[in-house]
Amino acid sequence: xxxxxxxxxxxxxxxxxxxxxxxxxxxxxxxxxxxxxxxxxxxxxxxxxxxxxxxxxxxxxxxxxxxxxxxxxxxxxxxxxxxxxxxxxxxxxxxxxxxxxxxxxxxxxxxxxxxxxxxxxxxxxxxxxxxxxxxxxxxxxxxxxxxxxxxxxxxxxxxxxxxxxxxxxxxxxxxxxxxxxxxxxxxxxxxxxxxxxxxxxxxxxxxxxxxxxxxxxxxxxxxxxx
Amino acid sequence: xxxxxxxxxxxxxxxxxxxxxxxxxxxxxxxxxxxxxxxxxxxxxxxxxxxxxxxxxxxxxxxxxxxxxxxxxxxxxxxxxxxxxxxxxxxxxxxxxxxxxxxxxxxxxxxxxxxxxxxxxxxxxxxxxxxxxxxxxxxxxxxxxxxxxxxxxxxxxxxxxxxxxxxxxxxxxxxxxxxxxxxxxxxxxxxxxxxxxxxxxxxxxxxxxxxxxxxxxxxxxxxxxxxxxxxxxxxxxxx
Amino acid sequence: xxxxxxxxxxxxxxxxxxxxxxxxxxxxxxxxxxxxxxxxxxxxxxxxxxxxxxxxxxxxxxxxxxxxxxxxxxxxxxxxxxxxxxxxxxxxxxxxxxxxxxxxxxxxxxxxxxxxxxxxxxxxxxxxxxxxxxxxxxxxxxxxxxxxxxxxxxxxxxxxxxxxxxxxxxxxxxxxxxxxxxxxxxxxxxxxxxxxxxxxxxxxxxxxxxxxxxxxxxxxxxxxxxxxxxxxxxxxxxxxxxxxxxxxxxxxxxxxx
Numbered sequence: 001x002x003x004x005x006x007x008x009x010x011x012x013x014x015x016x017x018x019x020x021x022x023x024x025x026x027x028x029x030x031x032x033x034x035x036x037x038x039x040x041x042x043x044x045x046x047x048x049x050x051x052x053x054x055x056x057x058x059x060x061x062x063x064x065x066x067x068x069x070x071x072x073x074x075x076x077x078x079x080x081x082x083x084x085x086x087x088x089x090x091x092x093x094x095x096x097x098x099x100x101x102x103x104x105x106x107x108x109x110x111x112x113x114x115x116x117x118x119x120x121x122x123x124x125x126x127x128x129x130x131x132x133x134x135x136x137x138x139x140x141x142x143x144x145x146x147x148x149x150x151x152x153x154x155x156x157x158x159x160x161x162x163x164x165x166x167x168x169x170x171x172x173x174x175x176x177x178x179x180x181x182x183x184x185x186x187x188x189x190x191x192x193x194x195x196x197x198x199x200x201x202x203x204x205x206x207x208x209x210x211x212x213x214x215x216x217x218x219x220x221x222x223x224x225x226x
Numbered sequence: 227x228x229x230x231x232x233x234x235x236x237x238x239x240x241x242x243x244x245x246x247x248x249x250x251x252x253x254x255x256x257x258x259x260x261x262x263x264x265x266x267x268x269x270x271x272x273x274x275x276x277x278x279x280x281x282x283x284x285x286x287x288x289x290x291x292x293x294x295x296x297x298x299x300x301x302x303x304x305x306x307x308x309x310x311x312x313x314x315x316x317x318x319x320x321x322x323x324x325x326x327x328x329x330x331x332x333x334x335x336x337x338x339x340x341x342x343x344x345x346x347x348x349x350x351x352x353x354x355x356x357x358x359x360x361x362x363x364x365x366x367x368x369x370x371x372x373x374x375x376x377x378x379x380x381x382x383x384x385x386x387x388x389x390x391x392x393x394x395x396x397x398x399x400x401x402x403x404x405x406x407x408x409x410x411x412x413x414x415x416x417x418x419x420x421x422x423x424x425x426x427x428x429x430x431x432x433x434x435x436x437x438x439x440x441x442x443x444x445x446x447x448x449x450x451x452x453x454x455x456x457x458x459x460x461x462x463x464x465x
Numbered sequence: 466x467x468x469x470x471x472x473x474x475x476x477x478x479x480x481x482x483x484x485x486x487x488x489x490x491x492x493x494x495x496x497x498x499x500x501x502x503x504x505x506x507x508x509x510x511x512x513x514x515x516x517x518x519x520x521x522x523x524x525x526x527x528x529x530x531x532x533x534x535x536x537x538x539x540x541x542x543x544x545x546x547x548x549x550x551x552x553x554x555x556x557x558x559x560x561x562x563x564x565x566x567x568x569x570x571x572x573x574x575x576x577x578x579x580x581x582x583x584x585x586x587x588x589x590x591x592x593x594x595x596x597x598x599x600x601x602x603x604x605x606x607x608x609x610x611x612x613x614x615x616x617x618x619x620x621x622x623x624x625x626x627x628x629x630x631x632x633x634x635x636x637x638x639x640x641x642x643x644x645x646x647x648x649x650x651x652x653x654x655x656x657x658x659x660x661x662x663x664x665x666x667x668x669x670x671x672x673x674x675x676x677x678x679x680x681x682x683x684x685x686x687x688x689x690x691x692x693x694x695x696x697x698x699x700x701x702x703x704x705x706x707x708x709x710x711x712x713x714x715x716x717x718x719x720x721x722x
Binding site: 064065067068069070071072073074076077080081082084085163164166167170177180181184188189190191192193194195197198201202205206 | 292296300301303310312393394397419420421424425427428432436
């Protein structure tokens with residue numbers, strides 16, 4: 001049996017550079033896509049619950065389409081299909097980020113929507129009995145409670161999505177997965193490289209979960225698990 | 227590539243569709259294998275996870291954690307590229323894809339099922355115990371009938387994630403729908419531009435996934451949604 | 466003084482009508498939950514509504530602040546005629562309500578629960594809102610818990626906060642929907658004492674409750690409902706001493722023994 005030669009990975013400075021940049025790129029792209037996805041997802045969730053069919057149906061169609069097709073197909077369509085169709089040229093980095101945002105939004109829309117639906121009916125009635133308007137009830141009562149209720153799901157989803165972002169290396173975005181493939185193509189130590197990447201991804205997932213869980217405790221000090 | 231070009235004669239789009247659909251069967255086979263294999267391992271892990279033996283629980287927890295925290299793409303690379311390079315063995319793409327997806331599926335499935343079992347009130351276990359049932363009997367006759375009802379909708383829902391997950395296997399040269407979609411999209415042929423091919427590929431995936439999504443939702447509604455939120459917590463998976 | 470068709474003399478109350486319901490009915494689909502309700506409550510009056518579960522008593526008071534819609538008849542609250550099948554925010558602002566499940570906002574502190582509507586609905590500034598909220602919290606004797614979250618105080622305390630939250634809006638009418646039914650037995654009295662204190666201030670109160678001791682003590686009239694209809698309305702002595710309606714008699718004998 002061959003021996004493990006991890007040192008082949010940090011033998012060259014450029015390899016280490018690529019890895020560090022890869023981590024930064026993966027993390028920042030995921031965080032960015034998550035932020036945009038949350039905002040767009042909230043809009044989609046509200047649109048799906050609108051009384052107007054012109055808002056409801058497109059939102060539902062969008063969410064179902066994205067959730068029932070693979071990210072990689074969406075990514076290829078946005079990176080290779082749309083530019084020729086609409087005749088524009090974006091760096092793949094931007095297209096990939098765009099694809100991630102659109103993808104995250106659909107998953108977040110579903111979770112946020114479930115959170116809104118699960119807010120206790122008595123809470124809405126209490127709001128109405130105090131004379132709050134619909135908008136005030138949504139902003140001051142429903143949304144904060146929905147956010148706290150689905151926060152653990154949002155965190156899990158965030159981490160799951162983070163673990164899928166490696167696919168953007170396929171369109172040449174120099175993320176962590178791309179760095180691994182770059183190194184493996186040059187030192188031929190595929191096993192060690194991808195083992196290291198697996199550990200890095202898992203470690204980042206642990207890190208994210210710890211940070212986000214702590215953030216959740218700070219954000220929702222009133223929340224009690226039922 | 228030559229046989230592919232040979233096929234592109236006559237009715238262009240009909241040929242393209244036939245090609246994509248015949249590639250789709252491999253997507254389906256891979257999904258089914260991963261579901262069955264992952265389900266079996268996942269079931270074993272679920273049992274270990276709740277077993278009254280500490281090392282079993284620890285082992286299962288470590289297993290589930292590992293394969294939930296390592297990206298599917300890394301599993302594919304490790305098994306499809308890393309293992310052949312390291313152990314100097316030949317791992318055919320289908321074997322690598324099946325193994326990676328099975329490991330991925332087993333971890334998430336057992337997390338779903340553990341959630342389902344835990345959402346059965348602890349009082350049910352206690353009621354079994356005071357009646358003199360053993361752990362296995364309580365599980366078999368009291369808890370699992372209730373847990374299965376809770377677990378079925380998210381299990382069906384997870385099949386969608388498996389199908390979507392198989393789309394990554396093309397990276398290690400597994401000949402599925404995605405691989406052929408990409409080949410045709412790269413072919414530079416008139417009428418097979420990426421903006422035509424990928425929507426078709428997406429539509430085929432959608433036709434595979436959407437019925438399962440609808441079924442899962444319908445089952446969920448029938449058995450009352452709230453508990454399922456709990457069962458599905460941590461396994462709201464996408465990608 | 467019998468022109469409200471309720472068949473009861475209002476006995477020296479101010480005479481200003483606070484709630485006036487005439488021939489009101491409500492359906493859930495084809496099921497008639499409220500059947501031709503006639504009742505008038507004058508300002509300052511205390512009315513207790515009782516009846517078996519499912520009799521429509523909660524639904525009736527929820528119609529009074531427009532939480533539920535009705536389909537026929539008329540409902541006038543605080544001088545505002547409610548629309549059939551409509552919601553009226555103006556009335557909701559002038560009517561306070563206390564729920565069985567408290568319905569405090571779990572994400573806001575006790576103080577914030579009280580100031581939220583003062584700021585959003587009554588447009589008080591932050592200082593005015595806080596001052597007023599503190600005043601009402603101290604009136605229900607819970608000011609020291611002002612900065613806690615609802616989950617960190619007892620059920621009885623939560624319900625008193627809910628009362629303070631409603632009172633802080635300075636409503637013309639207070640509705641209580643089984644305010645003690647979700648409480649542990651040992652804290653029921655704190656909420657009832659708070660309500661008794663409130664009654665002494667002259668507030669118009671309509672309470673759905675099974676606390677018959679409370680009803681005897683503060684009610685001007687007690688109403689018995691069953692199957693969506695009002696079957697008996699009388700001042701406590703008559704109501705408990707010689708109820709006219711057979712079902713009311715049976716109900717009373719069950720809950721009083």
